[in-house]
Each structure stands twice: as structure tokens, then as C-alpha cells.
Amino acid sequence: MLTSSTFSYAIGLILQSIAARRTITSNSIERGLVIRLATDRCYAWGLAAQVAGFLLAFYARETLPVYLVQAAACAAVGVAAVMGAVAFGWRVTRAEAAVLAVLTVALVLLAGAAEPSRVTAVPPATGWVLTALLASCLALAPAAWRARGAVPLAGLAGAAFAVLAVASRPLPALDVTALPLQPLAWLTLAAAAVGQILLAAALQRGSTTSAGSAMDAVTMVAASAAGLALVGDRIADGRTAWLVVGLILVVAGVLAMARVGTVVGEPIRHTDNDVADQPITQGNAR
Template sequence: MLGHVELAASTAMYGVGIVAQRAAARRAVDSAPAVGSAGVGLFARLVRDRLYLVGFAAQVGGFLLAFLARASLPLYLVQAGASCAVGLAVVVGFLALGWRVRVVEVVVLLVMAFGLVLLAASATPSPARPLPPGADLFLLAAVAAIAVLAVLACRSAAVTSLVVLAGAAFAVVAVSGRSLAAGPLAQLPLRPLAWVMVAAALVGQACLSVGLSRSSSTAAVAPMDAVTVVLTSAVGLAVLGDRVVPGRQWWVVAGLLSVLLGVVVLGLVSRAVAPAVVPSEAV
């Protein structure tokens, strides 16, 4: 039960963080239009923005709670819960920033909630299996490759590439965290895999920050969440021993499809009509 509480709190903090970072990123671009959305320069401005730091702190809190939830809950549930933060961000944006919410978004939020209920009812709490030998080196190489590709993507106007790379980086975070969370927390600094997880989190956060400056929050986060959910669910079930309540395998499939459909539709809807953002001086 504690794992489910941690997951719910993590989702709430992720949603608040998305909205705050989105508003800060747009404010940074609007305040320096000559620089535009250039990757390194933009990120340097963001780390000095208090609103961005609030959003970053919320993301860190969500990350820590999700890490604790992974000690007992399978990845397909934890990552689906994190993905639902994009829907929660729509609600927070509506209440705090006056974003316009349409009927289709309300329907999608209900579909995502239904999918999350199915996954919660299908999940069997269990510790993760140890990763195969050499997996930490493989994950480190994956993080390095993602970082190199992200630098190249920052030089172009591509948003999808950046958020897909962010999704891959956060998948490394989730897989690493699932293996680490069940062990003694005091020993984490001594485990190389923990530093791989931190590096992946920083790379993913940088990709997400730049992506948020170039697109609406839901449009940017939706493909990232889709990539993360698919990768982590596959690795969790195939490698880490994530379990399902007997006879409810199709519940997992239906739940994951509902969540994925929700984040994708929200992304498409937000591309068509970007949500209104309060001017920077009012944030």
C-alpha cells in the first residue's frame, strides 16, 4: 500500500513540475527572442529562473518518490503513473494558468485514469531481479550515446528527437532505479549503477527542458512518456521479473494501451491548439 501512496504523490509532483518548467521555459524564450531556443544558452538561463527551479524541485521530489515506489511495484505500473502526470499537468495548467481544457481532453483524462486503475489492479508487488552482469556498462554506454545525440538535436529545430531521447534517458533511470531501490539506500553512493542513474536523469532533464521551450508541455512530454513506458515495461517484464496477477495479463495490456493512447492524443491535441500561457510578468 505504501508503494501506491508513493506513486500517487510522485505523479502529482511530476504534474506540477511540468507546468512550472513549461512556464519558465516560455518566459526564458520570450525574454531573449534574439537568442531564441538555442539549447545550451537557453538551459543556462533556465537554471537561474526561480520558477524553473521550483519545477525542477518538484521533478526531483517526484523522481525520489517514484524511486521508492519501484522497490515494490513493477515498472509498468510506476511508469504508467508517471506518464499520467501529463494529464494532471493539463488540470494544473487549467487551474493555475488558465489553460483552456476541451471536452476531448477531459475524455482522454478519464481514459488514462481507467488504464491506471487496470494496471494497479493487475500489479503484484515484488522485488526486482538483479540485472545481468555487464548491464551497468551497457546502460552507461546508452546514456553517453543519448547525450551525444541530444547535443546534435539541440542544433536543429527538431522537438521530437529531443523528447524521444529524453524518454530513452528516463527509461535508463527507471530500469536502474528498479534494481537499486530494493537494496540498502545508504549504500547507493557506492554502487556504480546509482551514478549511471543520476547521469541518465540529468541528460533526460536537459533534453526535456529544451524540448519544453520549443513546444507545448503536453506535446513535448507525450512522446517522451510513450517511449519510456514501452521500454521500461518490456525490460521490467522480460528481465527484471515484474509480475502480474494471474489471469490479468490482458488487464495490463489494456491498461498500458489506455495510458499510451491518452498521452499520444493529448500530444496531438496540444499541437493543434497550444494551451494559453500566462504572460511572464504574471507568473
């Protein structure tokens, strides 16, 4: 299930990036951005892939700790590089291949450190802490939008997705009919919406790897720490070092991918009435 989730996230990241980079960029808040993206078929398919990845990860969290599920999601930026090479002929460098190897090792370590457990309820204070974090993302969004580059927006998107990951941890164990009455269910949906909007804005002004890597690094650290501290994620006996090394390797890997990655960095041939042969590069976004 985690593998399928990773591939779905990777597909969504590529498609959403292609769609977002076709819009006109600006350093001011564009209220029509979400509307334009919503009518773009490429973005719609990318969003559908992201939703599929979320659902697969959602049910994986029923028994698996947040840090393992999020690590699999973080690997999507590396998988996107390989998929881009296969589907669009993008070049995968030796440095990218090395990063993919690091991410693979990290996933093995985290899988070995994971102690399966079911979480059916969390203290009310946990919900308030997560709500405050999401509110902070919204409060900082205008300043991040005015800043240059994708990293500030992508970092806030990562924090919002961390809220989503932790808030949704107890939900798969509950009956579906009980979800509408759960505040954490509504917080999960709110975090998903905020994260998607911030990610779309980040992808509009930066490469897939720069935005995706910054987002994943923040999500990985924040979600893992909150999962262990707030919802009772467990570590297998004697394997705390595996967890620490695995987390370090995941964060280092996704940040390194931002420097060496070439995803959505070469010309893409669009069909129908799309712009043809337009280079999709980070410099082109400014």
C-alpha cells in the same frame, strides 16, 4: 505514494515549461540554456517538484513493477491539464477530458495486473545495456537539437528517463550507505541529468503537451519492456491481457493529449519583472 508522485511531476512540468519558454529559442546548441534556466526561480521550483516526484516514484519501485510506476508518471501530463485549468484558468476541452478518462482506465488495468516484488540485484549485463542506451541518447542529442520541433529531443529525454526508471528499480531495497558503491546508482543520476537537459530543450521549442506526451510515450514503452526483460518485473497470473491493454491505453492517451491538449497554450500573467501577458503557444517557440 504514486498519486503524490503524479501530482509532483505535473507541477514540475508546468513550472519548467513556463520557465523554458521564456528563453530565446534557437536551432543551434545553446550552452547558456542550462545556466539561464538554473537562475530562473520558476524553473528551480519546477525542478524541485520533479525531484520530489522522482523520490516518491523511486521508493514506490521497491515493491511495484516499473510499468505501473511509469504509468502513474505518464498520467502527469493529463493532471497538468486539470491543474492548469484550476490554477491559471486554462480551458480543458471535452477531448482532453476523454483522454483523462482513458488514462484513468489504463491505470486501473495496470494496477490490477501488477504483481508486487522486490528486486535486490541485477546481472552486470543489465547495467551495460542501460549504459549503452544512455550513451546513444547523448550521441543523438546534437542531431535532435538541430531538428525542428520538440518531439526528437523529447523522445531522447524519454529514453533517458527510461534508463533512470529501470536502473533505479533495485536501489530502494539496498541500504543507503551502500548506494555510493552501486554503479546503477550513478547511472540513475547520470540518466536524470541527461533527461532533464533534453526535456528543458524540448520544452523551449514546443508545447508542454507535445513535449511531455512524446517523452512519456517513449519512457512508458522502453521502461516497461526493459523492466520485464532485464530486472524481473512480474505480472499477476492470468492478467497479461490487462497489462497489454493498459500499456496501449497509456501510450494512446499521452499521444492523443499531444494533439488535443491545451496546457500552456494561453496567456499567463507573470509577477515581478517577468514578461506579462505573453502567449505561451507552440508557434511562439519558433
